[in-house]
Amino acid sequence: MTEETRTRFDLDQNEIPRFWYNISADSPVPPAPVFDPATREPVTLEALLKLFPMPLIEQEVTTDRFVPIPDGVREVYKLYRPTPLLRARRLERELQTPAHIYYKYEGASPAGSHKLNTALAQAYYNKISGTKAMTTETGAGQWGSALAMAGKMFGIEVEVYMVNASYQGKPYRRVLMQTYGAQIYPSPSDRTKAGRSFRAQNPNHPGSLGIAISEAVEVAVESGGKKKYGLGSVLNHVLLHQTVIGEEALKQMDLAGEYPDVVIGCVGGGSNFGGIAFPFLRGNLREGRQTRFLAVEPTATPSLTRGVYGFDFGDSAGLVPILKMYTLGSDFIPDPIHAGGLRYHGMSPLVSALYHAGLIDAVAVGQREVFEAALQFTRTEGILPAPESAHAIRAAIDQAIDAREKGEKRVILFNLSGHGFLDLAAYDQYLHNGMQNGSVAESQLDGLAERLPKVKLE
Numbered sequence: 001m002t003e004e005t006r007t008r009f010d011l012d013q014n015e016i017p018r019f020w021y022n023i024s025a026d027s028p029v030p031p032a033p034v035f036d037p038a039t040r041e042p043v044t045l046e047a048l049l050k051l052f053p054m055p056l057i058e059q060e061v062t063t064d065r066f067v068p069i070p071d072g073v074r075e076v077y078k079l080y081r082p083t084p085l086l087r088a089r090r091l092e093r094e095l096q097t098p099a100h101i102y103y104k105y106e107g108a109s110p111a112g113s114h115k116l117n118t119a120l121a122q123a124y125y126n127k128i129s130g131t132k133a134m135t136t137e138t139g140a141g142q143w144g145s146a147l148a149m150a151g152k153m154f155g156i157e158v159e160v161y162m163v164n165a166s167y168q169g170k171p172y173r174r175v176l177m178q179t180y181g182a183q184i185y186p187s188p189s190d191r192t193k194a195g196r197s198f199r200a201q202n203p204n205h206p207g208s209l210g211i212a213i214s215e216a217v218e219v220a221v222e223s224g225g226k227k228k229y230g231l232g233s234v235l236n237h238v239l240l241h242q243t244v245i246g247e248e249a250l251k252q253m254d255l256a257g258e259y260p261d262v263v264i265g266c267v268g269g270g271s272n273f274g275g276i277a278f279p280f281l282r283g284n285l286r287e288g289r290q291t292r293f294l295a296v297e298p299t300a301t302p303s304l305t306r307g308v309y310g311f312d313f314g315d316s317a318g319l320v321p322i323l324k325m326y327t328l329g330s331d332f333i334p335d336p337i338h339a340g341g342l343r344y345h346g347m348s349p350l351v352s353a354l355y356h357a358g359l360i361d362a363v364a365v366g367q368r369e370v371f372e373a374a375l376q377f378t379r380t381e382g383i384l385p386a387p388e389s390a391h392a393i394r395a396a397i398d399q400a401i402d403a404r405e406k407g408e409k410r411v412i413l414f415n416l417s418g419h420g421f422l423d424l425a426a427y428d429q430y431l432h433n434g435m436q437n438g439s440v441a442e443s444q445l446d447g448l449a450e451r452l453p454k455v456k457l458e
């Protein structure tokens with residue numbers, strides 16, 4: 001086959017990376033302290049150990065540039081890694097753009113998204129640390145199904161608090177999690193103090209990611225060490241595990257004989273974006289490359305483009321350590337857009353710090369334009385994207401159109417974080433009933449900075 005017609009750039013199984021990449025080693029921004037929500041003092045190791053096993057806490061704070069991927073994790077990665085890198089030739093032709101568009105396809109994982117990359121690592125480290133069960137939250141169900149599968153792979157029980165509105169309205173991911181053998185509870189539930197307090201306000205509470213996190217954390221903290229908590233995004237160790245995406249993509253772009261001018265990912269908590277972007281950002285920080293990085297968020301939860309940068313809670317009840325991040329406030333209730341995985345009020349501290357330092361850019365897009373892009377992609381490339389991933393597609397198409405208008409050859413790489421087979425109800429709505437763009441009224445953000453929790457700095 002000539003280079004001209006090559007569409008897929010595949011790596012061999014033995015080329016699955018042996019290391020995750022830790023951007024903290026090269027980031028010019030020193031890490032911000034993390035605070036205990038109860039004392040507002042810097043968080044103690046003892047408090048963190050109630051939530052996470054020691055190896056994950058070490059990964060949260062390490063400054064080592066490369067962290068070895070254990071053989072036990074690589075063995076299960078072999079079920080779906082290396083994931084494909086494809087060139088979107090048909091999309092390029094339809095757009096009549098001189099740009100080259102590449103995408104990394106994380107929907108190839110058994111659970112359907114990139115989330116398995118960290119779920120497997122977290123289940124593995126919990127197993128070797130003696131944890132019996134893991135608790136977690138899930139919104140639309142992508143993270144819950146990834147952890148449910150990972151739990152089975154390593155013999156850990158998994159208990160999932162699922163946002164009530166999704167539990168009722170999106171049954172199929174619940175069924176998938178139950179098929180993997182996990183216990184699923186609609187949140188707010190009556191199993192926790194946090195859940196009961198929200199149910200007292202409203203017995204049919206629709207729930208939120210922030211409330212579900214509070215429940216999962218409470219169960220872990222109260223378990224006397226038997227259960228630990230797993231978070232699917234935001235934290236440093238989660239982004240670390242996701243860099244397996246970008247490390248593979250680096251080698252695959254090399255196979256394609258190109259290097260990206262712009263790397264794009266959608267952002268909810270920032271993990272799939274960090275996963276594809278950080279290994280290329282290393283090229284900027286250490287090798288003088290000049291790649292641009294574009295984080296794409298929904299107009300319904302524009303934490304980077306409209307939030308404030310400060311210390312905030314990660315959950316609604318204020319049980320999770322306080323992190324420095326771009327945030328819309330932990331009591332922010334977003335419009336009910338279909339990209340459930342992007343409806344989080346905060347943003348990973350690593351992505352937040354790099355954005356604040358001007359090393360990455362961000363853009364917010366409306367969900368109508370996102371579904372328009374999703375359809376164009378499905379009809380040219382054949383893959384039905386998750387609504388979350390379609391945010392990245394929107395931005396990639398906009399980049400390709402911009403390149404056409406400027407007559408530039410631009411190499412675009414985006415992460416296709418998951419497939420949309422369990423999101424067909426959203427497509428049905430777009431195709432037959434139209435769709436609203438999510439938005440945030442200026443009044444929702446009034447006095448935001450003053451409402452954030454006060455921490456004891458120095």
Ligand SMILES: *Cc1c(COP(=O)(O)O)cnc(C)c1O
Binds near residue numbers: 115142143
């Ligand atoms: C959860 C999810 C996201 C958003 O989470 P990040 O941590 O920002 O990556 C994006 N895409 C898919 C398919 C998801 O499941």
